[in-house]
Amino acid sequence: MTATATPAIGDSADRRRRIFAIFGSSSGNLVEWYDFYAYAFTALYFAPSFFPKDDQTTQLLYAAAVFAVGFLMRPIGGYLFGFIADKFGRKTSMMISVLMMCAGSLAIAVMPTYHSIGGLAPVLLLLARLMQGLSVGGEYGTSATYMSEVALPGRRGFFASFQYVTLIGGQLLASLVILLVQQSMTDVELRAWGWRIPFFIGAACAVVAFLLRRALHETSSAETRARKEAGSLSELFGKHSRAFLIVLGYTAGGSLIFYTFTTYMQKYLVNTAHMNDRTANLVMTAVLFTYMILQPPFGAFADKFGRKTAMLLFGGLATVFTVPLMYAIGGVSSPYAAYGLIIAALAIVSFYTSISGLVKAEMFPTEVRALGVGLAYAIANAIFGGSAEYVALWFKNAGVETYFYWYVTAMCAIAFLSAVVMADSRTHGYLRGEEH
Template sequence: MTIAIGHDLDHADRRRRIWAIIGSSSGNLVEWFDFYAYAFTALYFAPSFFPNGNQTTQLLQTAAVFAIGFLMRPIGGYIFGFVADKYGRKNSMMISVLMMCAGSLAIAVLPTYAMIGTAAPVLLLLARMLQGLSVGGEYGTSATYMSEVALPGKRGFYASFQYVTLIGGQLLASLVVLLVQQSLTDGELRAWGWRIPFFIGAAFAIVALFLRASLTETSSAESRSRKEAGSLREIFRHHTRAFLIVLGFTAGGSLIFYTFTTYMQKYLINTAHMNDRTANVVMTVVLFTYMIMQPAFGMLSDRFGRKTSMLLFGGLATLCTVPLMYAIADVKSPLAAFGLIIVALAIVSFYTSISGLVKSEMFPPEVRAMSVGLAYAIANAIFGGSAEYVALWFKNSGAESNFYWYVTLMCAIALVASILMPDPKVKGYLQGEGTEI
C-alpha cells in the first residue's frame, strides 16, 4: 500500500510539474509571437506610420523601431530580474506577459499618421519599447522558473521547452500572418488587416496570464528576503566570472541562432538565388523541425552533462560555420538546403536546448533571474539583434564571406567560455535544490 501511495504521489507531482512548464512556457510563446508579429506585418503598416519616402525608407524606419525593442531588452532583464529575485518568479512572469499584452493591444488600436500626424510613429515606438522591456524580462525569469521547477535528472528535457515555445511563437506568428494574407486583399491588409495579428496576440496573452496565475512560486521566502536578492552589486561582487562566461557563450549562441533562423531566409534568396516562396517553405519546415529537436537535445544534456553539450556546441560551431555557409550559398535544391540548415541548427541545439538552464545553474537563487536575464539581454541585443544588419553590410560591401568568419570568431569565444564554465554536476547551484510544487 505504501508503494502505491508513493507511486500516486510521484505521478501527481510529475503532473503538477508538467502543468507548471506548460503555464510558464505559454507566456514565453505569446511573448515571441507578439515580438515577431511586428516583423512579419511591417511591410503592410509601414506607410500608415511613415508615409513620407519610398518603400525602402519606410521599411528602414519600421526596422529602426524593431531594433529599439532589442535595445530595451537589457533594461527589461534588469527590472524583471530584480522583481523575480526579490518578489518572486511568478509575479515577474505575470507582469511581463501583461505588459506584452498591453504593447500588442496598443499597436492593434494605434491611430495612423493620417489621423494624428507625428504622434502616430511616436506612439508606435513607445508600444514597441514596452514590448522590448517585456521580452527582455521574460527570458531570464521563465528560464529560471523552468530550471527550478524541473525534476532533478530531467532538467535538460524540461528546460528545452523554453526554446520550443520561443521558436513556436515565431512559427505561430508566421502562420497567422499567412492566414490573414490568404483571407484579405492587399488593400485590406494595408488598410486594417495588419492589425489582426496584434489583437490575436493580446488575446493569447490574456490566456497565458490566467495559466500563469495558477503557477506555484519556486523561489523561497528565505532567498527573497536576503539583502543580496536582486542586487546588481552582488552579481559583480561575487559572480563576475560567471556573468562574463554567460555573456561569452550567449554572444556566440545568439549570433549563430539568428544567422541560421531569421537571416537564413534572406540568405537563401539573395545569395543562393532561391525563389522567395520556395525559401519561405524551406524555412518554415526548418523551423518546425528545429523546434521539435529541442527536447531530444535537452535529454542528451541530462545523460552526458551540460558542459559536454556546451563544448560540442562551441567546438562544432567553430569548425563547421564557414563550410556550411559556403555549401548553402551553392545549394541547388530545396531538399539540400533543408538538410544543410538542419545540420547547422542541430549544432546550435546543443546550446539552445539548455540555454536558460546552463545559465541558471551558475548562480544562486537570490540573484539567479537577474543574472540570467541581464547577461542574456545584453549579449542578445548586441550580437543577436545586429546579426541581420551585419550580414547584409558585409554582403553590400562585397565581402560576404567575412560574415562567416565573424560568426566563427564569436562561436570560438563561446567555446572558450564553455571550457571555462564550471561543470554543473560538480559546482552547479541547482544541485541539491528541489522545489516542492
C-alpha cells in the same frame, strides 16, 4: 510551498505539478515570443507603411533598426524583472511581463501609419517596440529560472528544453499565422491592413497566458526573498562576476547565430537566394517546426553527457560550419535544399538552445538567479542578437555581405572559449540538491 505541502519528488502528484508548471510558465513564454516575432515576420508588409522609401532593402533596414532598438530595452527588463523575481517571486514577475507584452502588441495592432500621421508613426512604432523589449528582457531570465527550478532532478536538460520549444513555438505560431493570412489575402490587402491581424491575435493569447500563470506555484521561498542579497547587483557583480562574464560570452555567440538562422533567414532567402516571400515563409515554417521538436532530444543529450559537453559541441561546430552553410544557403535554388541546410545549422545551434536557460541558472544561487540569468542574457542578446538583422542588412547594403558570415563565426569562437572555461554542472552547479 512548504515542506508539508510539497509532494515527494518523483511521485505522480509531484510529476503532474511539475508538468503543469512547465506548461503554465511556457505558455506565457510562447505568447511573449509570438508577439515579438510577429513584428519580424510582418516587417516585409508593414515597412512601407511606416518608412516610405522606394527601395525594399532600405525599408527593411529601417524596420530592422527598430527591431534592434527594442533589444536595447532588454538589459533594463532583465534587471527590473530579475529584481522582481528574486525579491518578490518568479510568479509575480512572469505575470507582469506577459501583460506588458500584451499592451505592446495591441498598440502595434491599432497604430496609425505614416500616411495618416506622418513622422509620428515610426516614433509610436518605436515606443511600442521598446515596451515589448522591456517585457521580453524580463521574460527570458524569469522563465528560464522558474523552469530550471521546477524541473525533475536528473532530467533538467529535458524539461528545461521546453523553454526553447515554446520560444521557437512562438516563432512558429507567428509564421503559421502569417502563412494563413497570406493564403487568404492579396498582397495589396496584406500591405494595407492584413499585417495587423497577428498582433491582435497575440494580444488575445496573452490574456490566456496570464490566467495560466496565476495558477502557478512559487519556486522561491519567502526566506530567500527576504535576504538582503536578493536581487542585489552588488551581490551579483561582487561574488559572481566570473559566472556573469562566462554567460555573456556564450550568450553573445548563441544569440547571434540563433537570430541569424531564424528571424533573419526569411529575409536572407528573399534578398540573397531570391526566393519569393511566400516560398521563403513556407520553408521557414517547416524549419521552425523541425527545430522546435529537436530541443527535447538535445536536452536529454545534455542530461546524459553533460551540459559542458553540449556547449563545447555547439561552439566548436558553429565556428567551423557557419561560413560554408551561409554560402550554401545564399546560392540555393530549391526550397527543399534550403530547408535541409538551415536545419543542419540549427541542429548545431540546438546544442546551445536546448539547455541555454538551464546552463545559466546553474551558475547562480537562488537569491540572484533570475537577475544573473536575465541581465547577462539581456545584455549579450541586446548587443549581438538584436542587431543581427541590422548588421547583416548593413553589410549587404555595403556590398560586402560575406563579412557578416565571418562576424558570426568569430562570436561563436568566443562562445566556444566560454564553454571551455565554464564548470561542469555534474560536479559544480547551484541547482544540485535543490528541490522545489
